Amino acid sequence: MLKIVLVVLLAFLVQYVFKTLLMFDIHKQTYNHRPGQCRKIEGPVHGSEDITIVDEKNIAFITSGLVYLNDDPSRATWKGHIFVYDLTKRTYKAESIPILNLEDEEGFHPHGISHWVKKDGSIRLFIVVHSKDFKHSIVILDFDESKRQLNHVKTLKDEKFVRPNDIVATGDNSFLVSNDGGAQTVLANAIEMLTGFFKGGLVYYDGKKTQYLLENTVANGIILSRDRKTLFVSHINQETIGVFAWNQEKVSIRKISEIETLTGCDNFFIDQENNLWSGCHPVLKDAVGHLGDATNPSLFSQSQVLRFKFSSDLKTAEMVEVFSDDGKFTSASAIAATFDNGKQLLIGTVFRDLTHCDIDVPLDF
Amino acid sequence: MTILRIWDEAVACCLAEPLQKSETFMSGLHLDINKRSYNHVPGECGVIPNLPGIISLTTSTSGRLYMTTNSKDGLSDNTHVFTFYSDNRTAREIEIRGAPTKWKLKPGAISVASEPNNPKIFVVNRRTGSVDIFETNNQNDMWNYHKSFKNEKFEGILDLSASSPNSFYYIKSSIFGDIFALNLFERTFSISTGEICFASGKLSNHVKYISSPTGIVFDSLRKSIFVTSFARNSIFVMKLEKNIRIAFSKEYDLGCSPTSIWKDFDGSFLITCHPVRFRYLLHAMDAMSSSPSMVLRVVVPTDESKELIITQLYSNDGATISQANMTVRAGRSLLISNGNKILNCHL
Numbered sequence: 001m002l003k004i005v006l007v008v009l010l011a012f013l014v015q016y017v018f019k020t021l022l023m024f025d026i027h028k029q030t031y032n033h034r035p036g037q038c039r040k041i042e043g044p045v046h047g048s049e050d051i052t053i054v055d056e057k058n059i060a061f062i063t064s065g066l067v068y069l070n071d072d073p074s075r076a077t078w079k080g081h082i083f084v085y086d087l088t089k090r091t092y093k094a095e096s097i098p099i100l101n102l103e104d105e106e107g108f109h110p111h112g113i114s115h116w117v118k119k120d121g122s123i124r125l126f127i128v129v130h131s132k133d134f135k136h137s138i139v140i141l142d143f144d145e146s147k148r149q150l151n152h153v154k155t156l157k158d159e160k161f162v163r164p165n166d167i168v169a170t171g172d173n174s175f176l177v178s179n180d181g182g183a184q185t186v187l188a189n190a191i192e193m194l195t196g197f198f199k200g201g202l203v204y205y206d207g208k209k210t211q212y213l214l215e216n217t218v219a220n221g222i223i224l225s226r227d228r229k230t231l232f233v234s235h236i237n238q239e240t241i242g243v244f245a246w247n248q249e250k251v252s253i254r255k256i257s258e259i260e261t262l263t264g265c266d267n268f269f270i271d272q273e274n275n276l277w278s279g280c281h282p283v284l285k286d287a288v289g290h291l292g293d294a295t296n297p298s299l300f301s302q303s304q305v306l307r308f309k310f311s312s313d314l315k316t317a318e319m320v321e322v323f324s325d326d327g328k329f330t331s332a333s334a335i336a337a338t339f340d341n342g343k344q345l346l347i348g349t350v351f352r353d354l355t356h357c358d359i360d361v362p363l364d365f
Numbered sequence: 366m367t368i369l370r371i372w373d374e375a376v377a378c379c380l381a382e383p384l385q386k387s388e389t390f391m392s393g394l395h396l397d398i399n400k401r402s403y404n405h406v407p408g409e410c411g412v413i414p415n416l417p418g419i420i421s422l423t424t425s426t427s428g429r430l431y432m433t434t435n436s437k438d439g440l441s442d443n444t445h446v447f448t449f450y451s452d453n454r455t456a457r458e459i460e461i462r463g464a465p466t467k468w469k470l471k472p473g474a475i476s477v478a479s480e481p482n483n484p485k486i487f488v489v490n491r492r493t494g495s496v497d498i499f500e501t502n503n504q505n506d507m508w509n510y511h512k513s514f515k516n517e518k519f520e521g522i523l524d525l526s527a528s529s530p531n532s533f534y535y536i537k538s539s540i541f542g543d544i545f546a547l548n549l550f551e552r553t554f555s556i557s558t559g560e561i562c563f564a565s566g567k568l569s570n571h572v573k574y575i576s577s578p579t580g581i582v583f584d585s586l587r588k589s590i591f592v593t594s595f596a597r598n599s600i601f602v603m604k605l606e607k608n609i610r611i612a613f614s615k616e617y618d619l620g621c622s623p624t625s626i627w628k629d630f631d632g633s634f635l636i637t638c639h640p641v642r643f644r645y646l647l648h649a650m651d652a653m654s655s656s657p658s659m660v661l662r663v664v665v666p667t668d669e670s671k672e673l674i675i676t677q678l679y680s681n682d683g684a685t686i687s688q689a690n691m692t693v694r695a696g697r698s699l700l701i702s703n704g705n706k707i708l709n710c711h712l
Binding site: 023025028029032262304306319320321322324361 | 397398399400401403404405406407408409410618619620621659661675676677678680682
């Protein structure tokens with residue numbers, strides 16, 4: 001009897017170790033290739049974690065200076081920034097623009113970002129913000145184009161913003177926000193990852209109150225399709241992308257499919273042809289090592305840019321790898337955004353620089 | 366003295382056992398369950414019409430590409446030798462003159478000895494089991510028959526690489542012969558049942574056993590032999606020593622299962638790989654209709670302490686080309702082939 005128990009325990013242990021090794025992508029390798037000439041953009045040095053492109057103005061807003069699962073607030077010696085990049089000129093320089101009337105200037109470490117074009121044509125930004133001690137809020141800013149500055153509108157804190165990651169604006173004062181987990185410390189996050197009991201999810205804020213749409217999962221990058229009817233959710237730890245039908249009037253989602261990517265896709269971008277783009281982490285063990293000690297230059301992580309072309313029923317997707325790097329050029333890609341009719345590409349990283357690439361290879365074949 | 370012997374045995378036991386366990390345990394990871402193929406092309410790609418897949422290929426120092434292809438109709442087991450013109454992406458069949466009356470060529474593996482003016486071309490004749498030598502001036506589509514090397518050990522040559530006008534290195538994949546299941550077994554696990562041999566004339570000498578070799582390149586400049594191993598996901602570098610002996614030098618990990626190797630004129634290698642091994646196995650057992658393809662450009666540094674420089678040139682999930690096993694650069698064309706089609710990509 002005892003022998004049987006030991007054998008069962010051993011079998012469970014072996015399969016658990018095997019599954020964990022697969023999750024951490026032991027034995028996986030990336031191969032370098034670029035879609036064309038790539039150059040670094042001057043400006044962001046402590047991350048370019050999320051990008052939102054305003055087609056109407058031909059500018060990109062880039063968040064920089066992320067603080068994430070920070071057990072030691074004194075270690076975060078960098079400042080948070082919002083950079084603006086002019087997409088019509090090849091200056092390869094992004095400009096950090098001032099933010100007026102922030103409540104907590106020292107505690108502004110932006111993460112996910114989304115924009116909304118108001119009826120008067122001005123741009124409103126919705127930003128996921130963490131403080132140095134990893135407290136969370138959603139900051140709403142209005143872009144003053146003539147003065148090149150951001151004016152603070154509102155800061156929202158809510159118990160449902162458990163560990164917010166990305167955000168999608170759905171109106172002047174409404175948005176969807178993703179929680180990528182429930183743990184607030186490095187140790188608790190490790191336990192959450194290793195046990196598989198994820199506490200993340202999806203939250204909708206309608207301008208007055210918040211409500212859960214998804215719970216007990218991992219939601220990293222989120223974005224809506226151009227017609228605002230389809231929601232894409234990155235389940236990064238499960239290496240899948242969830243596709244949902246989104247009904248804003250009823251505030252409801254319905255699951256359509258789940259695309260298995262076998263790579264950790266981070267933030268999303270929808271291009272002019274409604275293709276989904278993502279910056280991914282193909283090897284989790286190196287991503288964990290790099291993101292755990294982001295200021296260590298000898299630790300780097302692989303980067304991958306994928307473009308997904310979905311079938312009309314949204315149940316399958318054709319994947320094209322547009323960019324791939326072992327981490328020495330671009331480390332831990334988090335977002336990829338195209339512009340200029342798909343001829344140019346911006347690649348943002350979690351804790352490092354920003355890359356501007358030309359796309360000289362065909363993506364449809 | 367007795368204690369020392371016991372200690373030695375204990376150390377040997379304890380060191381050997383973890384390695385064996387690790388190998389067995391990691392075989393699940395070697396099936397590439399957590400990997401997939403993502404599509405990537407270097408430029409516009411199209412299938413070359415009316416030309417079946419490549420079996421083997423070689424390029425002379427003047428840049429002339431020769432390739433052995435499957436039958437034109439895709440049904441019979443006849444094979445042909447073509448030369449390829451990259452400027453207009455066409456191929457012409459080689460005419461052979463001066464051969465004995467009853468001689469007939471069913472070409473397999475092919476290699477050219479690197480003499481600039483009068484290259485000798487070595488072709489494995491699948492009909493006779495010999496290695497036939499031809500001469501050409503590289504100016505036209507005609508070869509002159511020179512002679513044949515006959516040896517029973519030449520049966521089943523998978524790939525060969527000429528080292529002089531009269532000698533070549535070759536690899537054989539398996540001691541299991543044609544048994545399908547055992548060949549799959551050999552390709553999945555690291556069993557050193559493959560063989561590297563050296564032949565001078567009709568004499569053949571065994572050089573080294575290796576795990577599932579798939580391609581061989583003799584590099585006269587570096588005095589080295591490069592052999593790809595399917596099961597070990599690696600490329601072996603072996604240095605030439607006196608006589609025919611070669612010394613193991615270095616094993617580099619490619620991260621995928623290589624199926625062919627071709628040396629470019631700048632010294633880099635183009636290698637076709639199976640990126641996801643379990644899909645290769647499922648396809649080989651007819652459980653899946655296609656298998657992913659990948660082409661890598663690999664620079665092996667002369668300094669062995671440095672890492673490989675690997676660039677991916679092509680990747681496909683199997684929909685366009687399945688299980689590519691041969692690649693070559695001809696001008697600004699990248700040719701990628703499986704058994705029944707040749708894909709031509711602009712670089």
